[in-house]
Amino acid sequence: MRFALAWRILTYDTGRTALAVAGVFMAILLVFVQLGFFIAVPQGGMLFYDRTRFDLLIASNGYEYQVQPGDFPLSQLDRAKTAPEVALAAPLYFGEAKWRSGEDGKAPDVFVIGLDPQARIFTVEDVNRQLAVLDRTDTALVDSATRPMFGPLTAGRVVEIDGDKVTIGGDYVLGTGFMGLGVILVSAPNFVRLFPYRNLSQVNLGLIQLKPGIDPDLAAASLRKLLGSDIQIFTRPELEAHETAYWTTRTSVGLLFGSGLIISFIVGVMVVYQVLATQVSRQLPQFATLKAVGYADRFLGGTVITMALLIAMAGFFPALAAAQGVYAVIREETLLPVEMSGTRVAVVFAAALAMAAGSALLSMSGLRRADPADLFG
Amino acid sequence: MTATPRLGRQRRSVGFVPLAWRNLLANKPRLLRSSGGIGFAVLLMVMQLGFERAFFNASLEVIRLLDGDIFLQRASKYRFATENPFPSRDLEAARAVPGVASAWPLYAAWHRLFWRNPADGKNFLVRVFAFDPDQPILSLPELDANLKGLSDLDTAIVDRRARRFLGMDPAPPAAELNGSRIKIIGSFALGPDFENDGTVVTGDRTFAKLLPNPRGGPPDVELGVIKLTPGSDPITVNRAITAAVPTDVAVLTKGQLLELERKFQADVSSAGPIFAMGTLVGFVVGMLISYQIIYTDLAEQQPQYATMKAMGYRSRYLVQVVLEQATLSALAGWVPASLASIVLFRIVGEVALLPLRMTVELALVSLLLTLSMCLISAVLAVRRVITADPAEVF
Numbered sequence: 001m002r003f004a005l006a007w008r009i010l011t012y013d014t015g016r017t018a019l020a021v022a023g024v025f026m027a028i029l030l031v032f033v034q035l036g037f038f039i040a041v042p043q044g045g046m047l048f049y050d051r052t053r054f055d056l057l058i059a060s061n062g063y064e065y066q067v068q069p070g071d072f073p074l075s076q077l078d079r080a081k082t083a084p085e086v087a088l089a090a091p092l093y094f095g096e097a098k099w100r101s102g103e104d105g106k107a108p109d110v111f112v113i114g115l116d117p118q119a120r121i122f123t124v125e126d127v128n129r130q131l132a133v134l135d136r137t138d139t140a141l142v143d144s145a146t147r148p149m150f151g152p153l154t155a156g157r158v159v160e161i162d163g164d165k166v167t168i169g170g171d172y173v174l175g176t177g178f179m180g181l182g183v184i185l186v187s188a189p190n191f192v193r194l195f196p197y198r199n200l201s202q203v204n205l206g207l208i209q210l211k212p213g214i215d216p217d218l219a220a221a222s223l224r225k226l227l228g229s230d231i232q233i234f235t236r237p238e239l240e241a242h243e244t245a246y247w248t249t250r251t252s253v254g255l256l257f258g259s260g261l262i263i264s265f266i267v268g269v270m271v272v273y274q275v276l277a278t279q280v281s282r283q284l285p286q287f288a289t290l291k292a293v294g295y296a297d298r299f300l301g302g303t304v305i306t307m308a309l310l311i312a313m314a315g316f317f318p319a320l321a322a323a324q325g326v327y328a329v330i331r332e333e334t335l336l337p338v339e340m341s342g343t344r345v346a347v348v349f350a351a352a353l354a355m356a357a358g359s360a361l362l363s364m365s366g367l368r369r370a371d372p373a374d375l376f377g
Numbered sequence: 378m379t380a381t382p383r384l385g386r387q388r389r390s391v392g393f394v395p396l397a398w399r400n401l402l403a404n405k406p407r408l409l410r411s412s413g414g415i416g417f418a419v420l421l422m423v424m425q426l427g428f429e430r431a432f433f434n435a436s437l438e439v440i441r442l443l444d445g446d447i448f449l450q451r452a453s454k455y456r457f458a459t460e461n462p463f464p465s466r467d468l469e470a471a472r473a474v475p476g477v478a479s480a481w482p483l484y485a486a487w488h489r490l491f492w493r494n495p496a497d498g499k500n501f502l503v504r505v506f507a508f509d510p511d512q513p514i515l516s517l518p519e520l521d522a523n524l525k526g527l528s529d530l531d532t533a534i535v536d537r538r539a540r541r542f543l544g545m546d547p548a549p550p551a552a553e554l555n556g557s558r559i560k561i562i563g564s565f566a567l568g569p570d571f572e573n574d575g576t577v578v579t580g581d582r583t584f585a586k587l588l589p590n591p592r593g594g595p596p597d598v599e600l601g602v603i604k605l606t607p608g609s610d611p612i613t614v615n616r617a618i619t620a621a622v623p624t625d626v627a628v629l630t631k632g633q634l635l636e637l638e639r640k641f642q643a644d645v646s647s648a649g650p651i652f653a654m655g656t657l658v659g660f661v662v663g664m665l666i667s668y669q670i671i672y673t674d675l676a677e678q679q680p681q682y683a684t685m686k687a688m689g690y691r692s693r694y695l696v697q698v699v700l701e702q703a704t705l706s707a708l709a710g711w712v713p714a715s716l717a718s719i720v721l722f723r724i725v726g727e728v729a730l731l732p733l734r735m736t737v738e739l740a741l742v743s744l745l746l747t748l749s750m751c752l753i754s755a756v757l758a759v760r761r762v763i764t765a766d767p768a769e770v771f
Contacts, residue, residue, distance in 0.1 A: 016669070023665040030421075030658040037651060062500055096488065098461065100453065107453035107461060147645065149455065181645060250542070252571065252729040256428055259725055260655055263421045267662050270414040274666050277410055278673045326654075333647055366406075 002299065006306035009279060017311070020275035024315030025322070027268030028352050032323035033330075034264055035344060038257035040336040042247040047177035047337060049239060051124050055216045056223065057234040058089075058206035065246045067111070067179055069094065069204045072231050077206040083226055085219040087211045090119035091188070091203035095195045099182060101159035103149050110150070110161060111180035112140075114191025121207055126172045127185070133169035134187040144171045146182035164194055175337065208233075265351060272308055273359035280304060280366040288371060300367050305360040312356035316349060397701035400674065401709070408709065411670040415710025415751065416717070418663030423718040423735075423743045425655035430739065431731040432648040433639060435570035438732060439506075440635055442567075443483070444516040447615055448634050449601030452627040456641040457634070458487050458504070458572060462597030467622045471601060474617045476609035481512040482598035484584045492577065493553035494544035501543055504573045505554070507584030507596075514602040520578065523563035527580035532560045538568040538730055539575025554587055568730050571646075660750050663710075668754035671703055675758055692763050703755035704748065711747040715740060 010017045043050075048066055049057075058080065062070030074091055081089045093114030098107040115121060117131040130141055140161075142153045151159070155170045161184075176183045188200055210219050216235045223233050234242065248254035280287070287300050320340075327338045401408060440457055449471055454461040465482060472480040484507040492503040508514050510527040523534050533554070535545040544552075548564040554577065567576050579587070581595075590596050605614055611630070619628045629637070643649055675682070682695055719735045726733035 016672075019665055019669055019672075023662055023669075026658050026662045026665070030655065030662075033654060033658075064501070068502060098453075102453070102455065105453055106455035107451075108455050109459055149644075250540070250574075252731055255725060255729040259424065259721075260428075263417070263424060264655075264658070267417045267421050267659070270417045271662060271666060274410060274414045274669050277407075278669065281407075282673075330647075333650060336647075 002302045002306050005303045006310060009283060009303075010307055010310060013279075016275065016278070020272060020311045021314045023271030023275070024268060024311055024352070024355070025319045027264055027271055027355070028312075028316055028319035028348060029322050029326065030264035031261060031268070031348055031351055032319060032344075033326055034257050034260040035348065036323070036327055036330065036338045037336075038248075038253070038261060039344070040330070040338040041251070041253045041257075042244040043338075044175075044177045044336045045243045045247045046240060047175045048179065049236075049243070051174055052121050052207060053123050053209060054090075054121070054207035055210040055214075055236070056208040056220055057236075057239055058208060058223075058227070058231055059234065060204075061230065061232055063232060065243055066177075067094070071202045071204050072206075074201045074203050076227050076231055077203060079227060080206065080208060080223055083219075083223055085210050085214045085222065086208055088119060088207075088209040090116055090121050090207045090209075091200075092121075092205040092207065093188060093191050093198070093200070094204045095191065095198065096180070097162045097194060099150055099159060099161055101151055103151050106149060108147070108149050108181050110146075110182040110184055111176070112161075112191065112194060113183065113185050114188050115185065117187050119207075122174070124172065124174050127174060130170045130172060134185060134190070136167070136169065138164060138190055138193065139167045139169040140184040140186045140190070141169050142171045143176050143183040143185075144173050145176045146171075146184075150182045161194060166190075166194070265355060268352070268355040269358045269362070271359075272311055272356055273362045275311065276304060276308055276359055276363035277366055279307065280363050284366070287367060291371075297367065301360075301364055304363060304367065305357065308356035308360035309353065312352045316352045320345060320348075396698050397705055400678065400698070400702050401705050407670070407674075408706075411667070411706050412709040412713060414666035414670070415663055415706060415747070416714040418659050418666060418750070419711050419714035419743060419747050420717055420721075421659035421662070422656045422746055423714060423739065424721065425652045425659065426739055426742065427718065427722055427733050427735070428731075429648060429652035429656075430736075431726070431733045432571065432646070432652070433642055434732045435568065436572075436642055437635055437638055438567065438570070439515075439576075440631075440638060442515045442517060443600070443602055443631065443634075444514050444604075445602035445631070446605045446611060447603040447618065448629045448631065449480075449603065449618070449622065449626055450599070450629065450634075452625050454627075455637075457638050460485065460487055460489070460599065462599045463601075463626050465595050465598050467626050468598050468601040470621045471603060471618045474614060474621050476606055476614035476617065478604045478606040479512065480601055480603045481509060481514050482581070482595075483508055483514055483600040483602055484581060484596050485599040486584075486588060487573065489588055490554050490577070492543060492575065493556075494542065495549045495552045496544040499542075501574060503539075503543065503554075503575045503577050505577045505579060505584065505587075507579045507581050510580045515578070517565045517567070519563070519565040526562040527578070528582070529560075529580075530582055530586060531558065532562050532583060533577050533579045534563045534565060535561055535578075536567045536569075536576040537564045538566045540569050540730060543575040545575055557587060559583070568732060656746075660746060663747070663750040664754045667703065667706060667710075667751045668758055670706060671699065671751075671755050671758040674702070675699065696759050696763065699759045700752060700755050703751040707747045707751035710751075711744055714747075715743065 045065060060070030060072040077089045077091055080086055095112040096109050097112055099110040100107045102108045117134045120128050122128055133139055146153060153168060153171045155168055157168045158165050192198055192200055220233045220235050324340055327340060330338045449468060451461040451463050468480050468482055471477060486505045488502055490503060490505045491500040493500050510524045513520055513524055526532050535548050537546040539545040548561045551558060551560050569575060585596050605611060615628055722733040722735055
């Protein structure tokens with residue numbers, strides 16, 4: 001009965017209801033978008049790790065985040081290799097150089113990743129297929145997300161990086177995340193050729209792959225004992241927690257999109273409230289009549305809540321569909337991995353219901369004015 | 378229709394706004410609701426616009442502080458915050474050009490110097506600017522008091538508004554840069570941007586000691602800051618300097634320097650579209666809310682409007698009343714929202730250390746958006762008045 005009444009009121013004035021649904025749609029869409037950015041930033045920071053094969057990460061004690069990892073001796077990695085749990089320990093070298101062959105004579109900074117091609121550390125088939133190219137002298141693979149200001153990324157093009165001529169061996173699809181405007185992969189020997197002052201015996205990160213069936217937490221504990229306290233060891237969940245905390249608390253990202261999130265939620269409440277309050281005051285005589293014939297306030301309140309929930313649901317599903325489209329545009333434009341996840345849909349759905357409930361509660365006060373005596377005033 | 382002119386006079390005597398004003402005040406709870414609804418939509422727009430401006434301003438702040446007329450930098454330098462210095466002899470060449478009063482170097486490091494927070498011993502990358510303390514080229518008033526001390530080796534001034542984990546507020550008595558002990562002799566308030574957590578200013582000698590030039594001699598110059606003699610023609614001097622320096626050094630005005638950075642940020646970052654989208658949503662939601670309000674109001678007042686029509690008021694006048702009312706409700710939403718955003722900007726700006734400011738420009742832009750949002754919805758809703766049929770009243 002509550003549902004039937006709510007439905008009748010909403011369908012009685014379809015124009016007004018459509019307006020409310022449109023408002024809720026916009027507000028929920030905005031919540032999705034803000035949430036998308038809020039999560040996309042840490043995800044952008046995790047991009048490299050997410051596409052790399054490892055069970056444990058070894059880093060210096062000065063490790064800040066992926067791009068500022070500090071360094072530690074290669075000998076620690078060699079020692080890790082002797083542990084019975086470890087199948088593979090691969091070093092990673094990071095460097096920043098000037099790409100002197102940019103458009104308009106500009107020299108943008110390029111993020112250089114030095115690695116052992118044999119270790120096949122990426123989960124991206126596109127990279128693995130081309131790794132053999134890296135064994136050639138002064139040859140690099142370029143991330144396809146490298147910005148247009150770097151000029152064409154065609155295979156065979158010779159570019160100047162710092163003082164060296166480097167041949168582009170091909171491009172791969174992984175994503176630059178927050179590593180920089182452009183990213184290239186080179187072999188360790190080519191890495192020291194680019195950075196003569198760097199020494200391969202100091203590594204930036206160590207990727208550990210464990211033998212099948214080994215528990216990462218237990219292996220991390222025994223490696224910590226083996227390698228001492230000069231380095232730190234992250235399991236994958238620990239690393240994700242660390243990077244997410246870095247991006248949401250150490251940068252302004254959390255606050256910017258967090259406050260956007262809250263305001264869009266309130267705007268959603270205001271829109272639904274606006275419509276409900278109008279409906280309540282318009283139907284006041286009818287509500288008063290219902291009261292007069294014996295319906296309790298609870299029934300009337302329930303009707304208003306049902307109306308709110310119906311509006312919220314009608315706005316939610318189109319907003320979900322539109323958000324998918326907006327995410328696709330954002331992915332395209334910002335190269336950030338903004339994706340719809342089950343949890344996100346659930347969280348926003350809960351927020352939409354909370355929006356409805358909040359606005360229903362606000363408009364309830366109008367109901368109390370529904371005085372049967374007024375009917376005959 | 379002899380009655381119309383008389384009513385026209387009467388309208389004037391009633392005044393321009395009162396009918397709209399009375400309509401607005403007739404239902405206080407509804408007024409509260411409408412200014413709340415419109416207000417939050419405005420708040421959303423203002424916050425998004427403010428964030429966008431803060432994003433760009435944060436990276437432009439230092440460039441604005443540079444005290445010079447003409448600037449030299451590597452032609453291949455694509456943004457301010459990248460190390461791409463040129464030899465100091467090129468600056469000497471510019472100094473010799475007639476019309477140049479002074480030409481001083483700004484030294485900078487963005488990713489070569491680590492600050493050790495004395496409180497917890499952790500190391501963080503900071504940006505460091507350095508110059509000859511006798512020739513201050515950053516116009517930060519607080520710097521001037523400490524310039525004398527900067528001539529001493531191993532001294533620095535730090536940014537109180539740096540991110541808190543750096544431990545620069547309050548300035549510690551001493552800290553370390555790349556392992557060298559540095560005496561902190563003062564502080565200034567600048568603030569971080571999206572890539573730099575904190576700023577340290579040192580004298581040129583300290584900088585040269587921290588990051589010696591591998592080829593010997595003074596460090597290479599990140600930016601040459603040139604001042605012209607009074608009365609000299611900037612364009613002529615600019616041309617003469619361009620001729621005097623190698624082609625891989627670019628000669629820029631401050632406007633060009635700012636424009637290069639702004640263009641880089643706009644091209645590369647997604648801040649523009651991100652915040653534009655938020656603003657647009659605020660606008661549409663605000664339109665929906667104000668349409669809802671005006672439409673309801675018109676529906677309720679339809680008998681009154683029809684009566685007025687029957688009395689001979691023209692539709693034009695009635696439309697005008699509706700538009701006036703829309704303008705008033707726009708203001709009723711905009712005023713509290715602007716006041717609220719001043720407070721919110723202050724709070725968020727302090728917590729996030731961003732230059733969030735309610736400027737006159739931002740106030741005007743948001744007022745314009747609010748007015749157009751309410752007026753568009755009024756125009757959409759007003760058809761109801763035009764079609765008000767006097768006959769229906771009876």
